[in-house]
Amino acid sequence: MSSIGTGYDLSVTTFSPDGRVFQIEYAAKAVDNSGTVIGIKCKDGIVLGVEKLIPSKMMLPGSNRRIHAVHRHSGMAVAGLAADGRQIVARAKSEATNYDSVYGDPIPVKELADRVASYVHLCTLYWWLRPFGCGVILGGYDRDGPQLYMVEPSGVSYRYFGAAIGKGRQAAKTEIEKLKLQDLTCRKAVIEVAKIIYGVHDEAKDKDFELEMSWVCDESNRQHEKVPEELLEEAKAAAKLALEEMDAD
Amino acid sequence: MDQVDFNAPHSMGTTIIGVTYNGGVVLGADSRTSTGVYVANRASDKITKLTDNVYVCRSGSAADSQVVSDYVRYFLHQHTIQLGQPATVKVAANLVRLLAYNNKNNLQTGLIVGGWDKYEGGQIYGVPLGGTIVQQPFAIGGSGSSYLYGFFDQAWKEGMTQDEAEELVKKAVSLAIARDGASGGVVRTVIINSEGVTRNFYPGDQLPIWHDELESHNSLLDILGAPEPMNI
Numbered sequence: 058m059s060s061i062g063t064g065y066d067l068s069v070t071t072f073s074p075d076g077r078v079f080q081i082e083y084a085a086k087a088v089d090n091s092g093t094v095i096g097i098k099c100k101d102g103i104v105l106g107v108e109k110l111i112p113s114k115m116m117l118p119g120s121n122r123r124i125h126a127v128h129r130h131s132g133m134a135v136a137g138l139a140a141d142g143r144q145i146v147a148r149a150k151s152e153a154t155n156y157d158s159v160y161g162d163p164i165p166v167k168e169l170a171d172r173v174a175s176y177v178h179l180c181t182l183y184w185w186l187r188p189f190g191c192g193v194i195l196g197g198y199d200r201d202g203p204q205l206y207m208v209e210p211s212g213v214s215y216r217y218f219g220a221a222i223g224k225g226r227q228a229a230k231t232e233i234e235k236l237k238l239q240d241l242t243c244r245k246a247v248i249e250v251a252k253i254i255y256g257v258h259d260e261a262k263d264k265d266f267e268l269e270m271s272w273v274c275d276e277s278n279r280q281h282e283k284v285p286e287e288l289l290e291e292a293k294a295a296a297k298l299a300l301e302e303m304d305a306d
Numbered sequence: 307m308d309q310v311d312f313n314a315p316h317s318m319g320t321t322i323i324g325v326t327y328n329g330g331v332v333l334g335a336d337s338r339t340s341t342g343v344y345v346a347n348r349a350s351d352k353i354t355k356l357t358d359n360v361y362v363c364r365s366g367s368a369a370d371s372q373v374v375s376d377y378v379r380y381f382l383h384q385h386t387i388q389l390g391q392p393a394t395v396k397v398a399a400n401l402v403r404l405l406a407y408n409n410k411n412n413l414q415t416g417l418i419v420g421g422w423d424k425y426e427g428g429q430i431y432g433v434p435l436g437g438t439i440v441q442q443p444f445a446i447g448g449s450g451s452s453y454l455y456g457f458f459d460q461a462w463k464e465g466m467t468q469d470e471a472e473e474l475v476k477k478a479v480s481l482a483i484a485r486d487g488a489s490g491g492v493v494r495t496v497i498i499n500s501e502g503v504t505r506n507f508y509p510g511d512q513l514p515i516w517h518d519e520l521e522s523h524n525s526l527l528d529i530l531g532a533p534e535p536m537n538i
Binding site: 159167168 | 385388389390394396397399400401403404425439
């Protein structure tokens with residue numbers, strides 16, 4: 058549903074005659090053109106996965122991380138403009154540590170999502186700021202169990218069972234819907250997420266990519282951490298195998 | 307005899323207690339507020355509500371403890387609205403602690419925070435003078451508590467029933483009242499559990515008699531049907 062908002066799209070403080078704020082919609086386009094980012098909530102935790110497109114063969118594997126730890130119990134995967142993403146992560150970390158110092162308890166994931174969303178929304182209210190050109194998938198495990206939230210450039214934030222943003226989000230969402238999330242443990246989910254990301258990666262259009270994954274679950278002691286090396290390798294192998302089987306048809 | 311100084315700061319000599327049991331907490335306190343040797347209020351309520359599920363026992367300077375409670379009540383109210391659910395006891399105690407610690411040079415109040423939340427059940431947190439926070443199965447505070455350390459060493463046990471816990475608190479406060487001049491009046495208790503809050507009040511004639519104390523007698527004024535003092 059694209060349209061050109063000529064004349065009404067120069068400022069984030071201008072509405073169009075049909076009630077749209079075009080600058081925010083354009084910000085969302087920046088997210089849509091980025092590598093796919095997925096998050097799913099399973100039986101015992103959250104898994105986050107990123108299709109990290111590598112622009113140059115000179116880059117060191119493992120650099121330019123797209124998944125960040127916000128607090129011991131939560132992590133954030135970013136899609137869109139990387140520099141904007143870094144700001145949001147910094148703010149989230151700051152909110153989380155501030156909450157901990159004042160209230161003596163790790164910040165509830167819902168509260169963290171609300172604060173990140175407020176911050177992102179803030180930047181859509183003033184003409185001298187521009188909206189963030191990135192979307193964020195936030196996963197955490199607190200007293201109310203594992204929770205997954207997604208924050209869009211407009212500042213809207215919802216809670217999800219499964220969420221996907223970026224280039225391959227439509228295909229990814231379809232795949233996620235096929236999974237039976239209530240029965241899936243995080244260990245199995247890591248394999249599934251890898252398969253989905255490898256599946257939605259467009260070999261023709263895009264260059265190489267690196268798979269980045271993290272989880273926070275009962276197995277990781279409710280701490281957010283990178284998926285352990287051997288499990289990650291196992292997931293990558295299973296994903297490549299699944300791709301070959303698909304191609305063989 | 308020295309003249310009573312009515313301008314001396316109101317202090318609650320006090321005995322305050324907080325005890326966990328299987329299902330919640332019981333908070334207890336005496337009711338004496340003194341200004342020097344004059345008892346300014348013989349029926350004060352030292353157990354103050356912070357939220358529906360968290361109460362605090364106040365000791366030391368009456369003004370200081372009231373102000374701290376007021377601030378914490380205000381912050382907790384906003385926190386509850388933001389969170390969308392009742393605050394936890396730990397959060398309440400931590401807010402009390404932040405105020406007590408950061409203003410330690412200007413405050414003289416020892417507090418016991420007790421309550422119930424759905425995550426951890428009944429909890430007691432002591433916040434004594436310097437602003438430390440320590441979670442304990444039971445806590446005692448105020449000038450009268452000096453006389454209770456040995457008593458609790460002997461009488462305290464884990465996993466009491468609600469009645470056992472309340473009996474323990476009542477007995478302890480009344481023992482402290484017997485020995486501490488700065489504690490007196492009635493015994494108030496507040497029981498907090500998953501079902502809610504129950505306030506109880508025990509005047510002198512409902513408390514046990516200890517060594518060397520006299521039985522209370524009905525006043526002759528009541529028995530003889532004497533006229534009201536003001537009607538003469």
